[in-house]
Amino acid sequence: MSLTRRHFALSSSAALAAGLVLGRSGPARAGRTVKLSYQRSSTLLTVLKARGTLEERLGARGLGVSWHLFTKVLEPMNTGAVDLHADVADAVPIFTQSAGAPLTFYAMEAGSPRAEAIVVPDESPIRTVADLKGRTVGVSKGSGCHFILAGALKRAGLRFADIRPAYLEAADGLAAFERGGIEAWSIWDPFLAIVQAKRPVRVLADATGLSSYNRYYTVNDRFAAEQPEVVATVFSALVEAGQWVKANPSAAVALLAPIWGDLPPAVVATVNERRSYAVKAVDRAALSEQQAIADTFHEAGLIPRRLDATAVSLWQPPAGRG
Structure with a gap:
């Protein structure tokens, strides 16, 4: 099958203009609905969505789940349009931090x-x-x-x-x-x-020699403070999803290829081989690379002021879950 732009285009011009598509939601419940965003490169969130993992685990807590696919992630992160945000490459939080977005880092995917x-x-x-x-x-x-x-x-x-x-x-x-x-x-x-x-x-x-290409998972500050157990549930599910993809490469390719627009299995396998998918808690000391990115962006005139890129809110998993 030829690889064309349609594989990663959204289904309507209206959705593209909005930057948002609603995905499958969990069953309606008396409790609140947890809103999660993801993007096309959000492999582990895509795995969780496809397998219904969070619907099952959060549903047991009386919570529904709604999924939101974004092509542009900065605006929803800055405005708090969802509760837990798509995983993003290391540079993206520099822009959200520069914009003063109220975000807490709750997980990171090791470098790729x-x-x-x-x-x-x-x-x-x-x-x-x-x-x-x-x-x-x-x-x-x-x-x-x-x-x-x-x-x-x-x-x-x-x-x-x-x-x-x-x-x-x-x-x-x-x-x-x-x-x-x-x-x-x-x-x-x-x-x-x-x-x-x-x-x-x-x-x-x-990125070799320039960046580890860590990916970061963020959650709205208020949600992290009010719903720490939900964050812990998502964190644990992400860790398990990363381990599953690496332990079951053929099954992971079979699951992801049709979701990603019927990509040839070899392409999906290449993507999964190059990504670490190793999810862990965020260590503040590990944010030193973020500072280098922030300084480079400031020197290039891409952000208006110098930032302390390590001065961000961090959520830590309960003992035994990190």
């Missing part, structure tokens, strides 16, 4: 630096990151790949202003890359694996 990269068509004359000077480079604004691009340019002796950034959401970036509308693309899995399967490409740089 090969899961994001800057690529060009194999036939391109662009051979190195330094060759990107004056070129049009596609990137999703505020994403982890935004930092990889900024960091790689800095390492090559260039400023962000030395390129022509084309701010495109991932599905639009894939279409632009295919038709030659951009000369390079900074992108993450599964889109990276898709484009690598579709045509020969050259990787100019991945």
Whole structure:
């Protein structure tokens, strides 16, 4: 089956404009409904949704579950549109922190630096990151790949202003890359694996040496304070889902491929191989990489002020669940 933009496009223009699609919800209950968001790269949340894990576990507590698919995650994180937010690459919380969003970090997925990269068509004359000077480079604004691009340019002796950034959401970036509308693309899995399967490409740089590409899970401050047991339930389920994907690679591919738009199994397997899916509690000392990202973004003029990236709220799992 050909890999086209439809695999990751939302089903209607109205939904795309809103950035939101409602997924399957748990049964209506007398208690409140827990609202969770996810995005296309939210593998573990997708696994939990497909298997009905949280509907079962939270349902036993008298709670319903609703799922919300976002293509743009910054706005719902900033506005608190849901209770527990989609997992996001390390750079995204820098923008939410800069915006003053009331978010608590409750889990992190250990690094997967090969899961994001800057690529060009194999036939391109662009051979190195330094060759990107004056070129049009596609990137999703505020994403982890935004930092990889900024960091790689800095390492090559260039400023962000030395390129022509084309701010495109991932599905639009894939279409632009295919038709030659951009000369390079900074992108993450599964889109990276898709484009690598579709045509020969050259990787100019991945996150190695720039970022571990940790992914962070956040929850609204108030919800974390009022519903710690719900957060603990979701945390434990994420840990188990990550272990299941790694222990059952064939079953994981079979579950995810149709959800991700009938992707070829080899593409899904590549995505799952490059991601660690190792979920753990957030250690404040481990946020030092976040500071490097924040400093790079400030130097590039992407955030208006310097941040202490370690000054965020952390939720810790009860003893025996971390």
